[in-house]
Amino acid sequence: MRMLTAVVPVYNEESILPELNSRLVEVLGSMPLEWRIVYVDDGSRDGTPRILADLAESESRVGVVHLSRNFGQQEAISAGLAVAPGDAVVVLDGDLQDPPEVIPSLVEEWEAGYRVVYAIKRDRKEGPVKRWLFSSFYWLLRKLSPLEIPSNAGNFSLMDRSVVDLINRMPERHRYVSGLRAYVGGPQIGVEFERAARYAGDPRQSPRKLLRMASDALFAFSDLPLRAASFMGFVVSGVAFVVLVDVLYKRLVTGEAILGWASVMTSVLFLGGIQLIALGVIGEYIGRIYDETKGRPSVVVARYRNLPAGSGPAALPRLDGE
Ligand code: UDP
Ligand code: MG
Secondary structure (H helix, E strand, O other): OOEEEEEEEEOOOOOOHHHHHHHHHHHHHOOOOEEEEEEEEOOOOOOHHHHHHHHHHHOOOEEEEEEOOOOOHHHHHHHHHHHOOOOEEEEOOOOOOOOHHHHHHHHHHHHOOOOEEEEEEOOOOOOHHHHHHHHHHHHHHHHHOOOOOOOOEEEEEEEEHHHHHHHHOOOOOOOOHHHHHHHHOOOEEEEEEOOOOOOOOOOOOOHHHHHHHHHHHHHHOOOHHHHHHHHHHHHHHHHHHHHHHHHHHHHHHHOOOOOOHHHHHHHHHHHHHHHHHHHHHHHHHHHHHHHHHHOOOOOOEEEEEOOOOOOOOOOOOEOOOO
16 A cells, blocks of 8 residues: 655644544544645754653654754755655645645546645735735746746645655755655645644744745756846946947037036945945845855754654754654
8 A cells, every 4th residue: 555644844743733633543544545645843842852752752653853943844844855755745734725625626637647736825814915926926936947936835745755855965055845746746646635724833044044945946946047147237337338428429429518416426326326236136046055065964863753764865964862
């Protein structure tokens, strides 16, 4: 029998975990598959680690990776993928916004031969501002990236073993998993679903963390911003050349007086602005290059439960201890 593993990143989700686990176990158990669950505790500070310990204690198919601190959602998902056993892995958020009941429809497409089945949010249960920001983000990502990254397809997806192995072998540290998943290619399909509201509590992805994820996605999957700087440079130099010809003509031929304080100021400010933007863009890339060259692991594991320690295709670095 084939095995399906659910990977769930969790950060301070004590009020959701019991409900999440029972719904997940019920759905997984209802399919003619062997199953496992891997919770990745992303350095939670509430009762989450204890609840996870209890869940793992009472069910050997539930495994836990406790990270040594909060590393971030995408890093937690990557850690889960690195240790998840099984012929396919389904990733879902731990706040029940991705309903476990959708999993069988993802499995169906996998059995029909698709290597990646991503769930598409039919409509977001978020406020208008967040919705607008998300749709602009996806619009920008589609415009900038040569890769076809589907809109409104987040973490919630099923990936075949072959895809998971490929993603695990990608050594990059700024990980936008939905982008890496699209990068692999092969037969991929989307399945629409109704995204639920968060079961309890506030989003754990703070605006700052979301912004970091968005910039990781944009800068990791596009080099267009870098090239846009040189494009702007060409346009501006072209305009400057025309103006120069005009200035020389007026000075040497017609002898008109110079009265252009306003035009000098605007062009100085304009050029200054463009240069700063270009520098900023270069900075974004250099910062990421710097991070990659440092070669630090993207997560550190404090402890495994019900998972062969250090196993998996990409053994994760471990803080020694129990
Ligand atoms: N999460 C995580 N690490 C973090 C932030 C969030 O593992 O630093 C988990 C969180 O517990 C949840 C999932 O990622 O299971 C989605 O987070 P959230 O609901 O806050 O994000 P959103 O719904 O805004 O995408
Ligand atoms: Mg959520």
